[in-house]
Amino acid sequence: MSEICNIEVEQLLLGALLINNEAFGLISGQLLPEHFYEPLHKAIYDNASKMIRAGKIASPITIKSYLDENAKVGGLTVSQYLARLAAEAMPAMMAPTYANEIYDLAVDRSLINGAEDLIRAVRNRAPNVSPKELGEQAISAITTALSDEDTIYGATSFGEACDDALAATSQAYSGKKTVGVSYRLPPLERLIGPLCGGQLIILGGATKQGKSALAGQIAMGAAIDGFPVWMYSGEMTAMELAMRESSRDTKISVNRQKRGKVVEADYERLMQFRNANRDRPFYIQENRLTLDLVMERARAFVQRKGKGLIVVDHIGLIDRTKSEKSLADWEFGQVVTMKLKQLARELDCPVLGCAQLKKNVFNENRGPLNEKFLQSILNRRPRYTDLIGAVERDADHVIIPFRPFVFLKEHEPSEHSDLHLLWEEMVNDQKNKAKLVLALSREANWPAEVEMGWDGPTTTFYETGSAGESELIRREAISNPMALL
Template structure:
């Protein structure tokens, strides 16, 4: 029989071994890199210029290092020299690091141990990358905890969309998550925009639509703008949006930056959410426009061999154009935002088209009130335009009250279901074709009214109007375009003084 005293001793040993400290993982950090960077800045203040564009005090693992970095940056940006002597006054009353070293002494040691500023950018990148890893850990832990604690009736898709949004924000924080910026920085950006507009063909500050008169009114499609393109059915909203999207993508020209990323110089990479039409129907429209072969003939296969060869040649050229189509119907504004972020991360993005706004849905909590839902959608689209820094063109239906007026040109009050469309939009444009309405009032041939009708038809035939009803940073007014219905193509309207012989 075992000795009880021996058993008790063994149990105590096992309990003690269970209390032994286990190896644990620390959050990723590199204090030596932080010290080397701060020392380099103290020795030569120009080292700050190499990291200030992407590094902030929050990226430092050690809170004291973050405070020192913030103080150095404040002094240097104020035009003063930052040395251990000039900086120590800010830390004289700070609690000592330990019994043997105060913070001013620590600043002196940082400077004394610094050897060169050549590697300052590499030190800064190391600090930034490790901070990003720590942020990833926080997001990952939150995802795990949320997944464990979520209610049974809570859809996991909502958590996926939230996680994707947080990951995207983390990846793009250098571009879109800066918070407040100085007016000096904003002025610099404005001058750079003016310079790029001066160098770009057409001298436009935004992406060219390919329609000269429209570009003159808008100055191109401006980044971070929400552009509403509205009209009654059969006015050509989708055709105009498709023409503009194709023109922007066709004009795309990019240059590779020093860090290996691509910078758009002209045109742009376009994402097209076709919630109503399939991608094949959209492609057929663009093929018809570019080949001048009727879309009806293409769909029915009523084409000759020469036309088919032309289709193949044009399709081969078009396949290289950066135009991406998502034909999923019935998606929510959250899903659309997530897919747009993914497209920007994977391929880049310079313009987004949504056809059309009323086919989007908001969150389930607001689905019982359509006005609130449309408000959520337009607010989400505007936020997405600012987040991605791209123009978002959203198509919209108009109410039937247009049909009850003698002059059927649309107005801002005709926008369906919510005043938030007008409120959130930076630009509101209406497509109007008088020919469509005149054609439907055709009187009997041989009557006096028929002659008047023919005159009106000849004046309106092949013409369209884009009415700019709102523009935050430019004039409102009407732009006349040509319209070829058989090719679903809008174009620049030839003026009489442009035609040879007139």
Template sequence: MPSPVELRPHSITLHHVLDEGRVTPLPFNIDAEKALLGALLIENRLLEEILLHLRDEHFYEPLHGRIFVQLKRLADLNMVANPVTLRPLFESDPALAELGGPTYLLKLTEDPSVLIAARDCAQQIYDLALLRALVMVGTELVQSATDTSGEVAPMKQIEFAEEALYKVAESGEVSGATIDFAGAAKKAVDMAAKAMKSGGHLSGLTTGLTGINNKIGGLHNSDLVILAGRPAMGKTALATNIAFNTAFRAKLDERDGISPSSGAPVAFFSLEMSADQLANRILAEQARISSEALRMGKINQSEFNELARASQELYDLPLYIDDTPALSIAALRTRARRLKRQKKIGLIVVDYLQLLQGTARNASENRVAEISEVTRGLKTLAKELDIPVIALSQLSRQVENREDKRPQLSDLRESGTIEQDADIVMFVFREEYYHEGKKPEDGSEKFQQWIEKAERVRGRAEVIIAKQRHGATGTVPLMFTREFTRFSDPAEGDWVPDYD
């Protein structure tokens, strides 16, 4: 019998899962498990190193998993864990009795050389556990894919497979669990250096709008940004503009060899508009053609040539649109993980969060709870993938009942935990839209005043930063070209928000 310390290939044993006559191997190494437990019983301090990723379920032999649990429990109580202190805990354990009773614990510590290979044993136990998990996922996939007695839903099975595989992959991720201050400080200094090099205002991804960049410092990793507004305010247009600007900056920086870039590939989950409608908006904006005229085909040859030029220029734009309707938050997470892995996305945009579905069966009975689950899921996704997530949100109708139509945090529809989970909450507001609905009769004195104000507010928009976890709130003035659904920065000194 090989020494427990020797991790030779032939010491890895394969047991099998029977699946309708087919044999699926399960890899494990009992010798490595014995060696590790022996090392831990001899030197308890080794627990501090291996506890970061090893758990009792990673042991193939259930008895070894139970011994590992008791080792940890005694260590947590600041007690010495050895065969003597463990003995009372296993006197009635039938599995231990079959192996010789308490003497089995003593045998584990007979060879002091196990201390040398303790870390290697722990790593192999963990690796083999992952392989067993993969085998079990594969077996379950085969069974579900070949069983046509129930609902045949291959896309759901694919989503399940991706989620199951991701769980296996992330089960050993410990890099984000705890980092020392030096690591955290270095990341903060790198962000400050990036902001300084950009002119003192951009430490995250660019939005393409200087006013917003100056106010929030760009879009930061792990942040959940809520972009809200009433219908017709232009929140989808603004989100599309930001998504395009971020993706286009990534394209330019990659071409010019600039790294790190202030842009990134973008995933746009559009639950309301189709992919071709979004593409229509972006092409219309870049070609300076009316999106309505483009949609209806009312363009001349020169405009069509400009459209073709813009399309060619944006051919390899790293902007990926998913227009699947009625997505659940679980399905969105699965697709986002895939895009992160395959396309290296650095920003996610969701239009809009009220159209996402929760996972609870009674979600329709408690809409606020469902929205809370969605926002928590989006925040968790932002942290998990370490990228910013922009989620659009509707506002309640109570805005329309006030004289001042500027949105407030309390206007967030079915708010639940939207405000709590968000790192930044931004509202889009265009006074021009509301002013057009107040037109008085022609010829009256009020009509002339209405005309004067209409000229003053035409094309003007505001982005109200109502919450910012890492900075100040305030209002950013913008210009909105309705014909091209395009937001832009106003000329310097052009205007400031009018609150009268």
């Protein structure tokens, strides 16, 4: 493979670029770092590209600090090598010619690699692998090697995007594969559909409203459907999450499991759940991580296990670096959601992030404790502006679970008052009820809400309605759009 390169041409191009940064504009739409053969040349071009795009000057002096000074190239130090590149530089107008040759040689290497991989695969073909499969893989590799001709910095043409969209729809129509990640919560899926690659979904919620429970339920549903799931759990341990998920299936509460308040039949059900689910592709990161580490682990997970679902519970429990400690909670939240959206786009996976609501958001403009105030709790609807900071700005969907029961319990009237009887009726009526509010969406009509059932002992949202009767989805007609703010 060593003869499929031209080191001298790579040197001439880099020299021209370091002497005259304007040459970058002539080649930036075609040439990427991976097209270079020499590793040091890849590093030089990569760092020079980043500096020039950032409005800085890339020269032998400014770029050397980004390279390994201890590296030796042909007996020269990095500083000496950079100086040599500049000294032997050719005019910038020659840059496109050099770039074309470097690119063509990179394609040649890719084609040869694909051919050699095919030969090895054929010679070592397993009995359960057909020759046709190997041929299709080879065709895919060749297509990938040649497809860069139609891209600019990895951009996809609209024609290719239309092809992909039609193919995905065709697969979904034929029942072979749905678009995106399914998660076994029909009421929510009817509201927003499956979770798709590139999406950031924010689950907002006040304390004890069920946002972590909902996140876990979605994650487990995706894993049961075969999608790899990586969950950053800053609040609960992996063991606690496993107990919660088993409680949903077995109806044995986490409290009973922790205290050992089970009979032999209960233990048998717990064992059956363990045996049925121990191999699910569900991985829990329970150690606290910084944002950079969260993104790094998520990338590694997708690389090893494939595309699936990334869950962050919750964004306020991500550790901060030294430079981030001075940020207010709302500022840090915006940084996190911006990065998580970038991660979703980069990995082509949906990312689900949990976020807190502002404190006392449901006690705003509170009046005296009377029937009107109690009714206002039932009529209150969470809004995306209730989230801490502007974390919704990068979200494709904002979903907020809402259980009036929790807030009613916080405002119990005097036991001997006339209002207490009304309060008791409201509490009993709302005990097993919940709503999932679609507070913001880039794709679906919002605001909207879906009525759900809530089982407190197992922290489970479930579909309500009799057999054959779908749950109520009520969309609020808002004549004044500013009311959403």
